[in-house]
Amino acid sequence: MLKxxxxxxxxxxxxxxxxxxxxxxxxxxxxxxxxxxxxxxxGLYPLVPTQIExxxxxxxxxxxxxxxxCHVDAGPDRKEIxxxxxxxxxxxxxxxxxxxTVDLTGGAPEMNPDFRWFVEELSAxxxxxxxxxxxxxxxxxxxxxxxxxxxxxxxxxVVSSLPYFSAxxxxxxxxxxxxxxxxxxxxxxxxxxxxxxxxxxxxNLVYNPAGAFLxxxxxxxxNEFRKKLRDGFEIEFNNLFAITNLPVSRFLEYLLASxxxxxxxxxxxxxxxxxxxxxxxxRNTVSIGWDGFLYDCDFNQMLELKVTTxxxxxxxxxxxxxxxxxxxxxxxxCFGCTAGAGSSCGGTTA
Numbered sequence: 001m002l003k004x005x006x007x008x009x010x011x012x013x014x015x016x017x018x019x020x021x022x023x024x025x026x027x028x029x030x031x032x033x034x035x036x037x038x039x040x041x042x043g044l045y046p047l048v049p050t051q052i053e054x055x056x057x058x059x060x061x062x063x064x065x066x067x068x069x070c071h072v073d074a075g076p077d078r079k080e081i082x083x084x085x086x087x088x089x090x091x092x093x094x095x096x097x098x099x100x101t102v103d104l105t106g107g108a109p110e111m112n113p114d115f116r117w118f119v120e121e122l123s124a125x126x127x128x129x130x131x132x133x134x135x136x137x138x139x140x141x142x143x144x145x146x147x148x149x150x151x152x153x154x155x156x157x158v159v160s161s162l163p164y165f166s167a168x169x170x171x172x173x174x175x176x177x178x179x180x181x182x183x184x185x186x187x188x189x190x191x192x193x194x195x196x197x198x199x200x201x202x203x204n205l206v207y208n209p210a211g212a213f214l215x216x217x218x219x220x221x222x223n224e225f226r227k228k229l230r231d232g233f234e235i236e237f238n239n240l241f242a243i244t245n246l247p248v249s250r251f252l253e254y255l256l257a258s259x260x261x262x263x264x265x266x267x268x269x270x271x272x273x274x275x276x277x278x279x280x281x282x283r284n285t286v287s288i289g290w291d292g293f294l295y296d297c298d299f300n301q302m303l304e305l306k307v308t309t310x311x312x313x314x315x316x317x318x319x320x321x322x323x324x325x326x327x328x329x330x331x332x333x334c335f336g337c338t339a340g341a342g343s344s345c346g347g348t349t350a
Contacts, residue, residue, distance in 0.1 A: 002066040002068065002075075004074070004075040005249060006078065007075070007077040007078075010253070012253050012256075018249070018303060022247065022331055023332065034332065035332055035334050035335055038272055038274070038277065039330065041274075042277055044274070044277055044278060047280075047282070047328040047330060048283075048325070048328060049282075049283050049284065049323070049328065050283045051098075051284055051324065052097055052099050052286055052323060054100075054103055054281075055090065055093075055094055055101070056102075056285050056297075057090055057102060057104055057105070057287075058072070058082070058105050058106060058107070058287070058301060059081070059087070059114075059290060060078075060109070060111065061075075061078035061079075061081075062075075062076065062078050062079065062106065062111045062112070063075055063076065063108045063134065064108055064140050065134055065174055065175055065178065067250070068172075068173055068174075068250060068251075068254060069210075069250060070250045071298075071302050073250055074107040078107065080290045082112060082114075082290040082291070083114070084114045084118075086292045086315065087114055087117075089315045089316045090118075090288060090292075090315055091122070091125070093318035094127070096318060096320050101129075102128070103130040103285075104118075104130065105298065109132065109133075110131070110137050110144060119131075119150075119154055128157065129154060131159070132159050132345075133147070133151075133159070134160065134161060134174075136182060136185065138189075139184050139185050139188070140181075148189050148191070148192045151192075152194070155200070158189060158204070159206060160182075160186075160203070160204070160206065161206040162186075162207070163207065164179075164210070165232070166179070167180065169210055172210065173208075173210050186233075186237070187234075187235065190234075190235060195236040195237040195238055202238050202239075203236075204237065204239045204240070204241060205225060205239070206240070206241045206347075207240055207242050207243065208244075209244070209245055211260075212254075212255060212263065212267075214244055214268070215242035215343075216242070217242075218242040221240055222239065225237075241345075241346060241347030241348075242341075242347055243343050243345070244336045244337070246336035247261070247264065247336065248302050249302055268336050269335050269339075272338050273338055274338075275342070275350040276340070276341065277338040279342060280297075280334070280337050280338065280349060281297055281344035286323060287300065287301045289301050293313060293315075294313055294314060294318075294323070296326075296328045300329055303331070305329045307329070308326050308327050308328075309322040309326045
């Protein structure tokens with residue numbers, strides 16, 4: 001099984017090394033601060049929040065899968081897990097805001113031993129809850145088989161990655177047997193109502209390109225996925241989100257190892273869209289790491305680029321006013337979120 005960059009003691013497990021590559025190894029003719037310049041041209045610099053609507057909480061880097069493109073560098077060998085004390089600090093901070101949604105991610109968030117307690121507490125606050133479920137966790141072990149019912153009980157929106165509607169492409173990105181397990185899990189979710197019309201139980205799929213290219217049109221992909229999954233497996237879902245892979249962690253490793261790094265950077269820079277830039281997810285989201293530190297987005301979290309509010313960089317010192325007025329940290333990887341139709345955790349942005 002593929003191990004995480006950290007377990008392999010790879011240089012790229014060091015975020016400073018990743019940032020050095022992003023800052024120095026850029027396409028010919030591109031300025032080191034090209035993204036900042038693009039924002040200036042669009043009248044968007046400094047980039048600032050619109051409002052804080054979403055808490056995206058990474059409850060741990062432990063995962064039952066080791067995907068080749070993972071920007072979190074998650075896997076079974078990652079032991080970083082959010083404690084219940086930090087979860088309580090998240091709950092306390094949430095009460096100080098008007099945020100309406102909590103987006104739980106990982107790793108496989110369900111592997112955190114306090115995951116269900118946290119969901120129950122969030123549910124009691126009346127917040128919309130999103131869980132980014134990799135699907136295979138549902139069938140990985142008997143203790144997870146009831147997750148569809150648990151999700152249904154709390155009206156959780158399930159967002160699940162499915163690289164393709166065939167085994168070959170899915171397994172090449174996520175590991176042998178992942179497609180078959182994912183199909184089984186999707187059937188279990190459908191069986192309790194997820195993805196079924198008028199059930200009120202939302203099941204959204206996520207598509208990430210398997211190589212060094214941008215995703216195709218989101219609506220076209222959704223139509224194709226719907227037909228193939230319905231005809232081949234009698235599976236239903238609500239929406240498909242097309243997300244661009246950012247040059248971070250294991251996807252950055254792939255780009256460098258395959259000789260595609262500069263070409264990929266050229267693609268995302270050339271595809272820059274100012275409309276997508278104005279709607280990037282960091283403008284209405286705060287990302288909270290497993291250890292409670294605060295970031296503008298999940299990608300900045302993985303590069304350890306903390307928020308620019310010196311007195312409120314940890315959830316225990318949450319300051320809504322300061323965070324709402326902060327300047328968002330940007331770097332070359334941000335071109336990935338602003339390429340073409342844009343990319344966010346909720347799909348396209350333009």
